[in-house]
Amino acid sequence: MATSDETNDRVEQTYRRRARARIQSVGRRLRRAARPGWDRVRFARQDLTAAMPALPRVAYLFIAPFFVLFGLFLAFPVFYTLYLSFFEYQGVGEGSLFWIDLGPLYVEIPQIAQLNFVGLGNYARLLGNDLFWQSMFNTSYILAVQVPLMIGLALALALALNASFMRLKGVFRTAIALPVSANLVAYSTVFLLLFNEQLGFLNYVLSGVGLGPIPWLTSEFWARNTIIAAVTWRWTGYNMIILLAGLQTIPQQLYEAAEIDGANRWEKFRYVTLPQLKPVLLFVVVLSTIGTFKLFAEPYVITGGGPTNATITIVQYIYRQAFVNFNLGYASALTVVFVVVVSIFSIIQIKLGGED
Amino acid sequence: MRDQRRKDAVWRFLTYAFVITMVVVMMVPLYWMLVAATLPQEQFLQFPPRLIPGTAFLDNFAALQERLDFVRTIRNSVFIAVVYTLLSLVLCSMGGFAFAKYEFKYKEPIFYTILATLVLPIQLLVIPLFLLMAQLDWTNTFRAIILPWAANPIGIFLMRQNMKSIPDALLESARMDGATEFQIFYRIALPTMRSSLAALAIILFLFQWDLFLYPLVILESADMYTIPIGLAQLTGFQRIYYDQIMVAATLAIVPMVVLFLVLQKQFVSGILAGSLKE
Numbered sequence: 001m002a003t004s005d006e007t008n009d010r011v012e013q014t015y016r017r018r019a020r021a022r023i024q025s026v027g028r029r030l031r032r033a034a035r036p037g038w039d040r041v042r043f044a045r046q047d048l049t050a051a052m053p054a055l056p057r058v059a060y061l062f063i064a065p066f067f068v069l070f071g072l073f074l075a076f077p078v079f080y081t082l083y084l085s086f087f088e089y090q091g092v093g094e095g096s097l098f099w100i101d102l103g104p105l106y107v108e109i110p111q112i113a114q115l116n117f118v119g120l121g122n123y124a125r126l127l128g129n130d131l132f133w134q135s136m137f138n139t140s141y142i143l144a145v146q147v148p149l150m151i152g153l154a155l156a157l158a159l160a161l162n163a164s165f166m167r168l169k170g171v172f173r174t175a176i177a178l179p180v181s182a183n184l185v186a187y188s189t190v191f192l193l194l195f196n197e198q199l200g201f202l203n204y205v206l207s208g209v210g211l212g213p214i215p216w217l218t219s220e221f222w223a224r225n226t227i228i229a230a231v232t233w234r235w236t237g238y239n240m241i242i243l244l245a246g247l248q249t250i251p252q253q254l255y256e257a258a259e260i261d262g263a264n265r266w267e268k269f270r271y272v273t274l275p276q277l278k279p280v281l282l283f284v285v286v287l288s289t290i291g292t293f294k295l296f297a298e299p300y301v302i303t304g305g306g307p308t309n310a311t312i313t314i315v316q317y318i319y320r321q322a323f324v325n326f327n328l329g330y331a332s333a334l335t336v337v338f339v340v341v342v343s344i345f346s347i348i349q350i351k352l353g354g355e356d
Numbered sequence: 357m358r359d360q361r362r363k364d365a366v367w368r369f370l371t372y373a374f375v376i377t378m379v380v381v382m383m384v385p386l387y388w389m390l391v392a393a394t395l396p397q398e399q400f401l402q403f404p405p406r407l408i409p410g411t412a413f414l415d416n417f418a419a420l421q422e423r424l425d426f427v428r429t430i431r432n433s434v435f436i437a438v439v440y441t442l443l444s445l446v447l448c449s450m451g452g453f454a455f456a457k458y459e460f461k462y463k464e465p466i467f468y469t470i471l472a473t474l475v476l477p478i479q480l481l482v483i484p485l486f487l488l489m490a491q492l493d494w495t496n497t498f499r500a501i502i503l504p505w506a507a508n509p510i511g512i513f514l515m516r517q518n519m520k521s522i523p524d525a526l527l528e529s530a531r532m533d534g535a536t537e538f539q540i541f542y543r544i545a546l547p548t549m550r551s552s553l554a555a556l557a558i559i560l561f562l563f564q565w566d567l568f569l570y571p572l573v574i575l576e577s578a579d580m581y582t583i584p585i586g587l588a589q590l591t592g593f594q595r596i597y598y599d600q601i602m603v604a605a606t607l608a609i610v611p612m613v614v615l616f617l618v619l620q621k622q623f624v625s626g627i628l629a630g631s632l633k634e
Contacts, residue, residue: 058454058458058537059454059458059459059460059463060454060460062450062451062453062454062458062541063450063451063454063455063466065446065447065450065451066447066448066450066451066507066512067451067466067507069447069503069504069506069507070470070473070507073485073488073503073504073505073507074473074476074481074504074505074507075473076484076488077481077483077484077485077488078473078476078481080484080487081481081483081484084483084484153378156374157374157375157378160371160374160375161375163371165368165371166371166372166375172375172379173620174616174617174620175379175382175383176375176378176379176382177616177620178382178383178386178613178616179382179385179386180562180612180616181609181612181613181616182385182386182389182605182609182612183565183566183583183584183587183605183608183609183612184566184568184584185568185583185584185587185588186389186583186587186601186604186605186608186609187385187605189587189591189598189601189605190385190388190389190602190605191385193392193598194385194388199402199405200405201384201388201405204404204405233381233382233385236378236382237382241620241623241624241627242627244624245623245624245625245627248624248625265367287510290474290475293475293477294477294478296477296568296569297566297568297569297584301591315477318477319569322482322483328483331483332483335477338477339475339476339477342475343472343475346475
């Protein structure tokens, strides 16, 4: 019994101490407010902060840290690339500034270099180069098939997972988005093995339903589609999640109103979902287009650009010119052209998609 | 009425069939990778392929560790990605706040210049960046990997869009109470952006996690390798030990899956917290 009394005492003491502290703090605040100088300080601070937004300096302070890093590590390389594109970069002598050899992967930057001004020579050269046009064609083909396929699948999945009758939404969503967690090089290696003509799992499954082995990696046509399959596999879930988030922002009343008007499933999609989702859809399409334009690691690991350059992408071509052939000036000119093409593409998409 | 109900049932069945098919398609490569990691090399290259997990995972793992300290490689990648993500979140939210809530000279041109760099393929900035890092004597350091893309254009774009949704009245009332501009930013603006920050964290982490060519050029010694470099290194040996690569690939997926599971809910609600509608 004594113990329980002690506990009660302690509890009571604690309460009393807290109450005392609270009274003291309120008293302090009242006394402070009563001090004549206090109001003046507060007004002065209010005046000062009211004047602040008018001073652009605050805004510049907020963007300064971003801008310092941006200027040093992004803007400088961009201008340097532009500058280099008018020169021929010749490695002279034996010494290498940097050198790495990982079997299929080989990178070297020569130490001593001579810059010869060639004007627009690099640009003239790329327009006449077959491999440049080949890589442009490959990238365009992959882009034209992969982006619509992926966005279509992602949209269909998002609509399905947003349906009111769907159970286990969280489980399905996680499972479908999981591929994005796979490491770029890791998943490319997995696809390389899955799509192996003799030993691969995919041809094993196909032979089970009586389809002959498909030369996934050795035929020009199939190799491109293998790359498309790999990229689509990894990024569909990611885009689905963004579109799902977009679907959830559409007000339910719009659907109810459409139902009252007797709209069927397709009409609800066409006249409610699609217009409401347009900004999000545009965001996803533009980012996916830029992402696919920049395709590099997948063809690098899975096909190495082959067979007979059927899957070499622009970025991969530039990489070869820069790090294998040391044509840094030419590679820079290619980069400039590439960036201009992607920018024009994105601007067209935004103009077409964002009319209103 | 009955006809309508039957139609609905068919529709439901088709929807489920589609979703489940896609789940299977997404899971098969991951499952296959997991199985491959547990098989000894001889069984791995068998035809028909084995689909039941073996017991050699630990042996493969030991062999992998002997070749390349892959645990350390994963630790490096996680360290770089975490520091990068935190740094970039600070920079992008501060910048985004300024672009969303202040008026200043050349605001639009500055913003669109930043946004335009989104189209730059990072692989191609590798040459000038490498030359720069060599000048600074920063090669083979983590800061050379972390700093260049901390100023992330997609990050500042998303934070700007989302911070626009913070009501000006809220900020104004804080100003009335005498809060400094910086207090307004981190006491009022940031807490309302929690889910957007989580969404951006996933995007940034993933971006750094995927960097391949740039760290390959910058990081020289094996104890500094990140996961993609470690994996590329494994394929570079004279005989390719795919079983070890699969072990490495399986281990490499873990940190990203954990991050994704933890932040997934916020990702869905946060990425469009503001809206892209303008």
